[in-house]
Every structure is written in structure tokens, then in C-alpha cells.
Amino acid sequence: MKKQVWRATAVAAFGCLALTLAPAAAQADEGNEGNAGNEGPAVLAHRGSSGMAPENTAAATDLAIAQGADFVEIDVQRTKDGRLVNFHDCTMERTTNVEEVYPGRSSYRVSDFTWAQLRRLDAGSWFHENFAGERIITVNDVIRRVDRSNGATGLLAEISPCAHYEGLADDLAETLWGKPRFTERALAAGRLGVQSFELDDAQAFHGLMPEVPIGFLTAERPTEEELVTLGTWADQVNPQYTVTDQELVDRVHELGMAINVWTVNEPGAMRTMAGLGVDGIITDYPQSLTQR
Template sequence: MRFTVLTEPDGRRSARRAGAVVAVLSGLALALTTTTAHAAPGDPDVIAHRGSSGMAPENTAAAIDLAVRQHADFVEIDVQQTKDGKLVNFHDCTMERTTNIEDLYPGRPRYRVSDFTWKELQRLDAGTWFHKKYAGEPLITLDDVIHRIDRTRTGLLAEISPCSHYTDIATDLADHLTTKPAYLNRALTRHQLAVQSFQPDDAHAFHTRLPAIPIGILDADRPTDTELQQLSTWADQINPQHTVTDQTLVDRIHQLGMNINVWTVDEPGAIRTMTNLGVDGIITDYPQTLTQP
């Protein structure tokens, strides 16, 4: 995947902003900029990929709660939107792999999150595929995730879904977060909130709406230096696959004033390698590998 880097704001997406929330966020923006760049070397943030997804069904309450108990610094989730506008935590562009949706709703032309209402999706079993002890584990909303981590030591790294049928999900996510000023204030003050995307245009749209929230760019490939320089004018994080990450890339990202979180790092040897490179965060299915002695 190659970046399409934006250098100018998208005027169509920079419309309304909730005044009271923006005042709070703007007041925090200056303080946050001082923590965006890499500071002293140390242990990387432990970021639980879809929750503690190596031990519980991904993106469910069970996986989120387990990550919190394992003392993850962040949970990484995936934001999609239902037919009736509810923001939910789900990764795949269709739901057959991790739910019983085909059994409950046979004959539907598509099985995307956006093809169903939240009421319909609440009936799904999102746990049995992982293990029978999680039978009946439901899907959860973004609000459910926030409720479970708010006022804990665990922050939130929310990924804007790259599924191509979404057009305004980045700004819908931003607008929804502005309805939660108390949570935003707490999370930003404690440096416990960031958003990331594989799509630079979605990341830029979100950043335009809520610039105080750190924004990251995901990539499975190694970004070029030209891309890094352009992204550094507005992005806070570059989050590549760990297999394309080396010391030169880590140092260059830090030199440009951005942080680097690598994914998805599960093998102990790879974890040691990434830690020794000085990455800022490790996204892993097994957060306990890094948090437990």
C-alpha cells in the first residue's frame, strides 16, 4: 500500500465543530504537542490489539476487560458504523468470520456492519468462533468500550475502518467524540486517546475536525522519506508493520517529531527487537507478554 498524502485541508470536511468541546480541546492542544515527539528511551506502550485478542474473542467486552486487567497502556479497536448510525467495535469488512450472522440472517445479499441495524447486530454471537466458553459474547459499541476503559490506566487507540463502502466515518467518529467532553478532557489530559487510519484522507479529515487528538497513519509497507516529511506536517504517529521497521526508520520518524507504534508483534524475539529499536508502542495480541514479569 502506498500513501496518497494530503497537503491541503479538505474544505468539504472541515464544516461544523461543537464549540464547547473545541474550546476544551484547543486548550489542551499546546500541552499535547510537547508529548507527541519521542522523548527519552524507555519501555514502549503496550497496545492490546483488538483487546487481548490472543486470549479472548477480538473486539468484545471480554477482550477489552482482559486487556485492562493485564495493565495494557492502550486498547486498539476498530470503528465501524451500522445502518442506523451506531458506531461499533468490529474489524472485518464483513461479519462471517467471527459471528453467526449467516445463521441468524440467511439469504442476505451482504453481511457488512453497515447493512444491519444495531438492534439486529445485538443478537449476534461474537464469541463461539473463538472458544465455546465465550458462547453468546455480543458485539459492543464504541460507547461500551469507552465506558469500560474510562477512569482506568488503559487508554484508547481507535482505528477508523478502511472498508471502502464508508465515506464519512472519520468525521462521524470525530463528531461523536465531541458529544463526550468529560471523557475527552480526561483522556487527553492523561494522554490516553489517539486515532489511526490506513487511509491518509480519513486521518486528515479527522485531524481537521479534532486536531488536539493525536492522529496516526497505518501502513503495511515502508513509507518513503518524502511521505514521512509530508505527513510530519500534520500527523503525530507513523504506525507501520513491524516487519518493515528498522533502526533507520525509527530514528527518522523521531527526527521528524512523530511517534512510531508497530504492529502486530506477538513473538518474544520480535518484541525484544522492536523494544531495542526504541519504538514508542507495540501493538500485540498478547499484552500480558509485556506487562507481566
């Protein structure tokens, strides 16, 4: 059977190390206070606890961990000088004061700014004045914060679908290779995954790090042909919850993959998805599922 990020067991190589990928519940220590030991889907905090704090910031990441999320879901982009940062939109006007700090720029894409320039931006005030001064953070910073949870919370990294990027899958793999201690521990605990809307990026990353569970994100319901093809290499199919029903959940499982649905914020929809047997629920409000 194929490995799955939340449910199945597999043995994979990471460098010269043998790793065991096991269910999070089975790997959890007695002191682990995450949700993995409970019945029900894994709780994946969408851009951190983004319903309660500004998305993809340290505040949202730390709050998701404190609320007992099984995973923090992030968005991987690259600065002009090659730093991987956690940011969703292709441009920064919606969630930062970039137009005020850098008026008159022809483009406000993340990739048009250096890391030093991005560090000047306020990424919190748009959400609430209490978060004024929150900054854009790097992928490395997210990893450090997740790692401090001692396995209670893992990382689900989305490779940005912004069309102007090339080589993001390679960069993310290089970042994980550069952190062998984190990557080894996270894989052994079933606490690491990567996903993408772009098939090419998902397959490229899978080719580089086949030991890391890879998911294909989609807003549409996959066809039978697409599911069968995905079943030959992918570990997850992660559709929008509005296109998900029992037939789809069952078929994904029959093909040896996990299914994580997004973005589920309404309690009734959460109950419905859990009742279908999905493996994970991606939500802006992880506390609604963890009750923390």
C-alpha cells in the same frame, strides 16, 4: 516540536478548554497500575487482548485493561442506522454466527445491519465455547469501559478502511465531542489516539480534532518523501513491524512523530522492536509485555 501521543508535550484547544498533552508516564497517578510508568514502549492491545479472548468484544477489552495495557486498540465501523460499533472485518462471517441468524442475505457487511440486528449475533463462540454469547459492542461501550480504568488504560481508535464507508472520521469526531469529560481527561493523560490506513480519513479527522494525536497506518515502508509529508501534519507513523528498522525509527523521531508497530506477538520480535526504540507495540498478547 509537534505533539506526540506517547512522548511529547503540547497545548491544544478542546471546545473552550485548554488541554495539556503530556507523556503518560508523567501524568500517571501513584495508583495507576498500567505500563506507562515503566521503561519501554507503550503496550497497545490489538482489538483488546485478542489472543486470549474474542477480538473487539467486552471480554477482550476488559481483559486488556486487567492485564495493564496502556491502550485498547479498536476498529470503528457504522451500522445501517448510524451506530458506531467496534468490529474489524468488513463482513461478519469470520467472527459471528451471522449466516445462521440471518440466512440467505446478499451481504453480511456491518453497514447492512441495524444495531438491533447486530445485538442478536454471537461474537464469541468462534473463538472458544467459553465465550459463547459475547456480543458486538459499541464504541460508546468501549469508551465507558476504558474510562472506568481511571486513566490506567487509554483508547486508540482505528477508522475502518472498508471502502464503502463515507464520513466515518466525522462520526468518530462527533462521538468524542459528545463525551467532553472523557476526551478532556484522556487527552490530558496522553491516553487517546486515532489512526487509519486511509490518508483521506486520517487527514479529515485531524482537520476536525487536531488536538487528538493522529497516526497513519501502513503495511509498507514509507518513502522519505512520504515521511516528510506526514511530518507536516501527522503525530504518528504506525507501520507493520516487519518493515521497521533502526533507520526508520530514527527518521520518524527526527521528523517529530511517534512510531507504533503492529502486530507483534512473538517475544523475540517484541524485544527487537523495543530495542529499536519504538514508542508503542501493538500486540494480541499485551500480558507478554505487562507481565500481568
